[in-house]
Amino acid sequence: MTALTRRLQPTIRVRLMLVYGGLFLVGGLVLLAVTYLLVKNNTQGTQAARVTAVQIGASGTPVKPIPGKSTAQVLYTAGQAKGMVLKARQDSAQQALDSLLTQGGIALGVVGAAALGLGWFFADRALRPLHRITDTARRVARSRDLTERITYDGPRDDVKELADTFDTMLERLARAFEAQRRFVDNASHELRTPLAINRTLIDVAVRRPDASEDVKRLGESLLVVGDRHERLIEGLLTLAGSENIVVDTSPLDLGDVGAHVLDQAKTETDHRGLTVHRDLGRAPTEGDPVLVERLVQNLVENAIRYNVDGGEVWLCTRRTANGAEVIVANTGPVVSAYEVETLFEPFRRLRSDRVRSDRGTGLGLSIVRAIASAHGGTVTAVPRAGGGLSVTVRL
Template identity: 65%
Template sequence: MSMRLRFALACAGVFFVIGTLAVTAVFFVARTTLQYRASVFTPQNAFWSTEPEDYELARSFGLAVHATYRTDVLDNLRNAGVLAVLGGTGLAFGAGWRTAGMVLIPLRNVTDTARRIVQNHDLSERIGYKGSRDEIKELTDSYDVMLDRLARSFDGQRRFVANASHELRTPLTINRTLVDVAVRRPDATEDVKRLGESLLLVNARHERLIDGLLALTEGERAVLDRRPFDLTDVAEHVLDQAAAEAAEREVTMHRLLDPAPTAGEAVLVERLVQNLVENAIRHNHPKGEVWVTTRRRADRVELVVANTGLQVPPYEIETIFEPFRRLHGDRLRSDRGSGLGLSIVRVITEAHGGTVTATPRDEGGLTITVELPVHAEGGSV
């Protein structure tokens, strides 16, 4: 029940109670006032005859006339009172509804602005309410202050992650070069080569972690430059690139790619599809399968990536999109990524105004569905 409806019902209820009490009070006062009194209705000194029989006859006639008159008056008062209360209650409801609508206009504007901020992921926008100094003004000012603090906090966090990632990438690149040179030296022993290969694997894992942090930071920003592209083209490109790894791991890939026009940052969406496909291949078993589907449904386009693999408990579904969370507690296998893949998928999807869901397959593995807004020809997302 909306606040406007509650206010209108409250106005109608208050009027109904007060009107009912008022009509009831008037009814009882009138009934008491109209009680028969002989001195008023049949005064003995007003009769032409002093005979007792004539007086009693007149008194009986007066009682009958008064009873009829009293009944009619009270019935009319009751009926008119009920109609007045019901009609006034309806008018009070209408007046309350209209008044609440006028009072809630500023609050509705605040709500629309807040909803737009959430949908666009744009913490730079402010409500900027210019009304008089009242409760709504205080609320909107507090909301703007909160947005300022959140924007500064998120910007600081993103800058820190980006700067730290860039600073860490340089020494890792140097380490990789030095280890690679040491391993390729003619006089390098087998122990040195094995150690070098292990160090290169660790170094590659750290590089993937840093790349994932950078992608996570970039994906959290709102996508302002939305350019149209077909999700099918992106999926085909990613699948062609992943074919070699899938063949190496003996994973069969099936593709059912129908046109799926959307708009946004194509590079980010490519990273999204790449993470899903890589997860489907790496979290699989030999002779496993991967199904990739793109399609359009009404005002949305869908990307569905399903794979075979280990059974996934339903209670772990909500945690797989959190950073550094891995299924089955696997934190040692560096070839399976850094645990940021699905987190990146989620932030990129939300930055494009979409949704991502995961469901476990009965046969094992996952089915992950990404929905993005459709881009109609000549229209907008």
């Protein structure tokens, strides 16, 4: 079904109105037809109309004028008078039937139009519970507040069953999101604490004056592995948390966020010999400042890590007609168009590189897309000619 066909389809309110009005018009037409037949049969069975202007005599004799009438009146024979009576009866019956059809048709049209108007009104009344369900679903989708309910208190019918089913679904979703939030909070504490303790113990062991070179090398390796595990856990927790509801939003400017992230990454860009191009125009929007900063930070980190020494990084922020956008591009290895979408999947890296740990955990772009979706935004990526990637986030 094409989009034009879907747009031309009448709404359920229009269809109900047409059903109500159509049933009334069909019933009115049937009633008018039955009335027409009854009147016609009754007219054919009536007696001949009286002719008061003449007096019928014997067959073949002229009709004498009635006393008191004008002598200018024409004299008729009995046969002629009978024919006139029959013709007058037929004319009278036909006039009555024509009048019935004309006036009945007009009345049926007027009442049919009124029936369509009443059908539109009563269709609205009948669909009002559905409008209430739709409004509630729209508010929940817009505010993402799963605590709201329809609480429809109408009769036990199909609409009541639909409203109760929707409330049950919202309740289960609320419980699921709350369980996920508690899990993320608990996991954040239970996973970060032992890793922090391990890092402290290893660092103390490495810094001991009597530590051998083997112990120091082992400790440095363990610190690298622990740092990767911390980043992995941090990424997983951020991914899980960013897929939840973003409730606390505040005004922010993507240009300010981009400048802050680039300042933090200056040490790494200088170490790699990268040239950073800033085009930080005003890009006001609303969102969770921590998550939005993490979004831009992941884009910049990916642009730095998946780059060539002495390459370039571009960061652009600007206002759009529907909000704001940030664009991060870099030089680097050539990326095929069919590989772009797979980069947004968790733990997926370019050309399935799952071994190297110096380039991150493979969650960077997954977190970017999750944060953008939680803010009602979109993420698109296209390969750059000559190598590298250009990622655009619209909020």
